[in-house]
Amino acid sequence: MRTVPVAVAGVALAATLALTFANVRAAEEEEKKVPNAVGGGFLGYPGTRGMVVFSHLSHEEAGFKCEDCHDALFPQKRGSFEMKDLYAKKACGKCHDGKMTAPKDEKRVAESVMTCNACHAPVKPSTLAAKAQDGPVIFPHERHTALSDKEVGAGYACGACHPKPFARKAGVMKMPDPHTTLCATCHDGKTVSPEGKTAPAIADCKKCHGATPPAPAAAE
Missing domain, CATH: 3.90.10.10 (Cytochrome C3)
Incomplete structure (x- = not known):
């Protein structure tokens, strides 16, 4: 007579452990769906x-x-x-x-x-222009850093790009580096920024070459 409660308890324990394991696995799988979701993201x-x-x-x-x-x-x-x-x-x-x-x-x-600027995003980021055979390349720091306007900025701090992959000096980029490393480190169509924006892949030349500098974000 005593074996029945023990058996029932054993089944209940096994069911609880199975459910817990399933929940943990489900949480892990759900986390994998969210880019950069490691720890607290x-x-x-x-x-x-x-x-x-x-x-x-x-x-x-x-x-x-x-x-x-x-x-x-x-x-x-x-x-x-x-x-x-x-x-x-x-x-x-x-x-x-x-x-x-x-x-x-x-x-x-x-x-x-x-x-300081290894961690702190600049308050007033600048726009850079580089000469290139296929047309000038405009690089707006604002679109990569400006957290004050989430519609504009990707949310990175200076230390995310400097000194690696980009050294803080002029004339360091030569073809095909921006297409294979450097810019392409993030611009692969998969990398998601702190503000949840996916960096477009470097495929359309006109996205970078001959682009027009963006209008500065409105101050809050």
Whole structure:
């Protein structure tokens, strides 16, 4: 008589475990459908020097694990650190000292928290024009960074592109680099920005060559 309740309990436990496993797998599959959905995906921090965008994906690709940061450096709650903590080598400042290298790439050095524009998107980004055989190429920083206007900006900070893949000096791009690396690093028709915009693939020449500079975003 005692075996019946035990058997029922066993079946119930097995069903619960199966359901839990199914829910976990479903959540993992759902996460895969969302580009850049690693950990918390992209996180945005408003700042007087410009918005800061943090990518869990880029840190995972560099070789860091969740437990490297949570919860010792970053308790998973809002307002857990301030800028002064970074200067005191806490939170982001624990690694971003200009010396620490990534676990997967010793040549990849974490920029120092003293380099403001490595994290902060510019408040007034500029538009660049480059001469090319097929017509001038217009590059609007505003469309890549301006978080103040989500209809315009992709949401990247300067450190997402500088100093890699783009060195901060004129004349560094030569054909076919923009089509195979550099611009094509993101412009593959798949990469999604912090603001949820998909970078168009480099296929239509007129998208870049001979383009007209965009009108500046209206100030809020």
